[in-house]
Amino acid sequence: MKPTSGNAPDSLLKLENFLCFAIYSTANAVTRAYQPRLAVLGLTYPQYLVMVVLWERENQTVKSIGEKLSLDSGTLTPLLKRLESAGLITRRRDTVDERQVLIGLTDEGRAARRRAEAIPIAIGKAFGCTLGEANDLRAELITVRDNLIASIDKAK
Amino acid sequence: MKPTSGNAPDSLLKLENFLCFAIYSTANAVTRAYQPRLAVLGLTYPQYLVMVVLWERENQTVKSIGEKLSLDSGTLTPLLKRLESAGLITRRRDTVDERQVLIGLTDEGRAARRRAEAIPIAIGKAFGCTLGEANDLRAELITVRDNLIASIDKAK
DNA sequence: ACGCATTAAATTGCACACAATTAAATAGTG
DNA sequence: CACTATTTAATTGTGTGCAATTTAATGCGT
Numbered sequence: 001m002k003p004t005s006g007n008a009p010d011s012l013l014k015l016e017n018f019l020c021f022a023i024y025s026t027a028n029a030v031t032r033a034y035q036p037r038l039a040v041l042g043l044t045y046p047q048y049l050v051m052v053v054l055w056e057r058e059n060q061t062v063k064s065i066g067e068k069l070s071l072d073s074g075t076l077t078p079l080l081k082r083l084e085s086a087g088l089i090t091r092r093r094d095t096v097d098e099r100q101v102l103i104g105l106t107d108e109g110r111a112a113r114r115r116a117e118a119i120p121i122a123i124g125k126a127f128g129c130t131l132g133e134a135n136d137l138r139a140e141l142i143t144v145r146d147n148l149i150a151s152i153d154k155a156k
Numbered sequence: 157m158k159p160t161s162g163n164a165p166d167s168l169l170k171l172e173n174f175l176c177f178a179i180y181s182t183a184n185a186v187t188r189a190y191q192p193r194l195a196v197l198g199l200t201y202p203q204y205l206v207m208v209v210l211w212e213r214e215n216q217t218v219k220s221i222g223e224k225l226s227l228d229s230g231t232l233t234p235l236l237k238r239l240e241s242a243g244l245i246t247r248r249r250d251t252v253d254e255r256q257v258l259i260g261l262t263d264e265g266r267a268a269r270r271r272a273e274a275i276p277i278a279i280g281k282a283f284g285c286t287l288g289e290a291n292d293l294r295a296e297l298i299t300v301r302d303n304l305i306a307s308i309d310k311a312k
Numbered sequence: 313a314c315g316c317a318t319t320a321a322a323t324t325g326c327a328c329a330c331a332a333t334t335a336a337a338t339a340g341t342g
Numbered sequence: 343c344a345c346t347a348t349t350t351a352a353t354t355g356t357g358t359g360c361a362a363t364t365t366a367a368t369g370c371g372t
């Protein structure tokens with residue numbers, strides 16, 4: 001009996017064998033699963049991640065948020081402006097180092113945290129796996145992700 | 157000794173505990189890792205996935221490609237137009253059912269397959285895990301993904 | 313203090329994702 | 343056959359991601 005796939009050159013280019021596609025399509029599904037729950041808070045999924053980072057610690061720079069989320073200013077600047085005009089965050093230049101922009105929370109942004117706390121529970125159920133399985137999967141993904149990032153950096 | 161995270165309401169909203177963020181950030185890393193390798197073929201990562209689907213079988217409808225990749229016409233129509241103007245695919249209305257558009261490969265599109273075959277090997281190395289580990293991870297992700305999709309569909 | 317490299321955000325341009333709507337063709341029903 | 347419902351792509355509009363460039367501020371060596 002042969003393994004799952006056919007002869008070598010063929011099986012390499014089969015979608016169903018792609019770990020990358022499993023990651024890609026799962027990420028899209030995550031965004032779609034979050035969308036209705038975040039819509040009531042007026043947030044998109046990336047905006048929600050930024051809020052989570054700020055709920056952990058207020059007054060971070062754009063760079064600090066970007067490092068935690070692996071996003072650059074090209075993504076964050078317009079996103080943060082939208083959160084600001086939604087009244088959830090504040091943006092102000094650091095007076096000590098005026099290159100930096102400090103992102104803080106408004107009262108409304110702080111208050112949104114309570115309503116957000118129900119979301120991980122609901123999504124956890126939608127994943128359909130135990131907390132233990134989720135943690136194992138998370139750890140494996142982070143290993144793979146950090147390997148990928150290392151290989152990208154090495155190429156530079 | 158307490159487990160990894162602090163008290164309950166707090167740990168639920170910690171980025172490092174999020175399976176969803178592990179998925180999201182790994183997917184972004186995948187795209188970045190593919191980018192330099194696909195650039196020599198003149199493809200983006202989603203375009204590469206479409207080509208993989210077409211290399212498996214030519215002359216599929218937009219709908220068929222969309223089902224395989226979980227993408228709708230809003231994403232695919234402009235993407236396919238770009239692949240067409242790049243000379244890799246053909247788009248023509250089905251003469252039997254004129255609602256459908258059949259996507260085929262040009263000689264150049266068919267030829268690109270050979271050059272693409274080296275990519276999964278290189279990316280596989282960048283993942284930094286064994287084939288067996290990659291297959292396990294892929295299977296777990298697909299389970300989670302299909303659970304998520306089922307929960308989305310159920311909500312409708 | 314001067315000049316140059318470095319750093320942090322913002323900007324620009326392109327390509328997704330996806331919800332919602334539209335347009336056209338086909339299928340199904342009485 | 344007429345009529346409505348369904349199906350398939352295309353379109354529209356919003357919000358990411360990210361490469362590349364720009365702008366402004368800081369750091370550093372002489």
